[in-house]
Amino acid sequence: MEMPTPNRRVIEARDELFARLAEVMGEAGVISAPEETLAYECDALTAYRCRPLAVILPQTTEQVAAAVRVCAEFGAPIVPRGAGTSLAGGSLPTEDAVLIGVSRMNRVLEVDTANRHVRVQTGITNLAVTEAVAPEGFFYAPDPSSQLACAIAGNIAMNSGGAHCLKYGVTTNNLMGVKMVTADGEIVEVGGAHLDPAGYDLLGLICGSEGQLGIVTEATLRILATPEAARPVLMGFASNEAAGECVFDIIKSGVIPVAIEFMDKACIHATETHARAGYPLDVEALLIVEVEGSKDEIEEQLARIREVAERHDPMVMREAATEAEAKAIWLGRKAAFGAMGQLGDYICLDGCVPTSRLPEVLTRMGELADKYGLEVANVFHAGDGNLHPLIIHDANKPGELEKAEALGADILKLCVDVGGCLTGEHGVGVEKRELMLHQYGPDDLEAQMRVKDVFDPAWLLNPAKVFPLSISEPRRAA
C-alpha cells in the first residue's frame, strides 16, 4: 500500500508540537511513546499498519478544536478515529499524523422521545445509542454488524448501513444534525432537532466524507418506535439464480421486508460447521427474510412472501414459529463472519450491484475466483444488492495476499461494470482509493475534491484517503 511521503518538517518539530498539544490536553495528555501509539497503528484493515506521530483522546469538543488549530499551525496531518473498526483503512495513520480519537467522548447528551431524537457524543458505540433509548420503546435504525464496537463517529464518516437498510435507510437518512470541528479549528453546528437544512445540504456532504471535511464530535440522531415483533423465514434454493430472482420478486410484490440476507453454498457450509444452526446443506443458496409488525401484520406479509417464493421452487422453507426458532435462524447468519475466519484469512469486500444483476454477478464472481485459484464465500444484504464477498486466502503464504487483493479489485470492477459501486457501506479509505477511477471520471472526482478544497484548503484532514494518490497529490503538496 502506497502512502504519501511523510512531512519531515512536521516530524522534526515533534517536540514542540507535543508540547503545544499537551497544553491543550492538560491531564489527559499526549500519547507519543512508540509502545503506546502501537495500539493505533491500524484499524480493522489489519494488513496495513503505521504508527502515528502522536495520539490524543480529547474529552471535549473545545479540546478537539484547540488541537486541530495546533495541528494546522504545524501543518500536521490529522487522522480522526472513532472505534477503529473500519474495514477500509479509514483511520490508518501516517508517520507524520496526529491521530485524534473521540473514544473518550461517549456520553448520551439528550433523549427526547417527544420529538423522536437523541443527541450523543460521537465516541459512543452504535449499540449503546439503541440501549439508551430502548427503555422508552425506541431504537436507532442503522445497525452495522460491528454495532457492538463501532462508534457513531465512524458511522457518520463512512455513512454506515447494516442489515435493515432496505426499510430504514443508512446513516445519512437517520442523521439530523452534527456539531463539528472544521479544519481551521472552528466549532460549527449543522442541522439539529429540526428537519432539512436551511441552505445547502452540508449535512449530506459531511456524512460519508470519511473524516476529510471535519471532526464530528456530537450528533443528533433520529430514533424510531420499536416494532412490536419480528419474525424471520429461512428459504433454501437449488441455485443462486433462483434465490436472486426470488429476492427481486418479493420486492416487486410490494412487501418491504426489514431484512433479506443471502448466503451462498461456501458460506452455508462454513457456518454450519462452526455454529450448527441446522441449516440445510443440500441447497446452493439460502435466504433469510425478516418482516416486522404485530402477529397479524407478520402473518399477512409472510403469506405473500411464501406465495412469491413458491414460484421459485424452494427446497426448504422454514418459518420461525417461536422466539427460539427465530434465534436459530439468525444464529448462523450472525456467526457467518466468525465461521469464515476458520477457513483462513479473508478479505471482506463491500460492492453493491443492482438487484436485477445479482445472479449474474455471483456466477461471474465464481469464475473470477477459479481463475485466481482462490475461494470466495458470499453472505450479504440481498434486498439492497450490497455484496460482502469474502476472499479466503493464507496471508502467510508469500504473494497470496496480493493475489487475493487482485481478485478483490476484479470483483469490485465487476460490480461497477454492471451498474453498481465499489462500496456500499464500508467506505473507500485507503483500500479502494486507487479503484475510484474505475467508477468515476476525472471531472467527477474533481467535483468531489473541490468540496474538500472548500472545507479543508490545506488538505490536512485524513488526506491520504478516498482519492487516488496521484490525483490528490498536487492538492496535498500545495
Place this chain on the structure above:
Amino acid sequence: MASELRPADEAELAEAVAEAAARRTPLEIRGGGTRAGLGRPVQAERTLSTAGLIGITLYEPGALTLVVRAGTPLREVEETLAAEGQMLPFEPMDHRPLLRTEGEPTIGGMVACGVSGPRRIQAGACRDAMIGVRFVDGEGHVTANGGRVMKNVTGYDLVKLMAGSYGTLGVVTEVAFKLLPRPPRVASLVLQDLDDAAAAAAMADAVATPHDVTGAAHLPATGDAPARTVVRVQGMERQIGYRAERLARRLSRHGEVRRVDGEEHDRLWAAIRDCTGFADRPGAVWRLSMKPSDAAPAVEALRAALGAEALYDWAGGLVWLEVPEEGDAGAAAIRRETAARGGHATLVRASAATRASVQVFEPEPAPLRRIAEGLRARFDPAGILNPQRMGG
C-alpha cells in the same frame, strides 16, 4: 422575458452553460416553471430550459429503482410508477395552488427545490430518495455522482448537495431515485377541536407508535371550520384495519376519534400536502422547520405579534405561516423565534419586491456561510447559475 435556450440533450446543455460562462451571461434555470417563484428573484439575461431533457432512462420495479431525465414531467413519472404499484417515497408537494402558477412540475425542479410532502416524516425527504445524479456545473463540466444502487458510499455524496441547491451549483440533468411500493390501503384518524398544544401532544403520541404513521397534520380552526388533527396510516389489507384500530385507541385519550377513508381522505391529504388552506388568502406565506414541540409556542407568539395564521404538518415539525405582506413580511419576528428555538424559516410566497428585499432563506452563521460561498465559487466560478436565487 429573457430569451430562452432549450438544449436537446445533456451535451448541448453543457455546451450552452460553457458558452454562457465564457461570456459571463447569467442564466435562469427553468424546468416547468411552477416553482419559479421560490427563492430570491433572479436577474438573468437568458433562460436555460431543461424541457428538452425528457424520458425515463431506466425503471426496474424489482430493484425499486428509477432513473429519469430532469425535464421529465413529474406527472408522467408518477403515472408510470403507479402502473407498477410503486411511488416516489417523499410525496412531493405541488406548489401550483399556493404560488398560483401554471404548467407542469418537472423532476429537475422538484429536486432543485428539494420538495417533499407529508410522508417526509416516515419515508424521508426528496434528498433521501435520491441515489444518483448527473449535473452540469457552472463551467459546463458534466459530472456524475452516486449511481443507481441504494447503498453507495463511494466518495462524497454530491447527490444530497444538489437537492435543494436551487440550481445554483449545477444544472441537474438526470436523477436516480429509490422507490417504495404504494401501500394498497390507507386511512386517517381525525380529532376535532384541539388547540395547537393539545394537537402537538396527540401527534407526538401517534408518531411514537410502531404503526408507521405516514402523516400527522393539524389544521387550526378558521372562521366556521373547526380545528382538525389528522393522522394517517398505510399498509396491506389486514394491516390497515389493525393499525387504524390501535391508533384510534391510543388517540382516544385526546378526544373523540373519527376514521376517514376514500375520497374525503385523499382530498384532505392533497390539501395538507399543497398547503391549499393559504392558496386563496392574500398574505405572504412562510415555511418553518422546527422541533415539533417548539412549533405551537412559536406560533402563539407570532399570532400575537403578526396576526399570523398557521397550518402544521410533520407532526408539528413543519409550520406554514400566513402573515400580512407588509414591511418585512414578518421576517424579523419570525426569525427571532427560529433563532431562539432552533430551526429555520423560508419565505415561500411573496411578491418579487418583497423576496428581493427580505432574506428568503434563513441567514446562516458565518462559518457555514463561508462554506456555502466557497462551494458556489468552486462549482460556478463565473456566477452565472441562478445568481442570487439563494441570496449571497
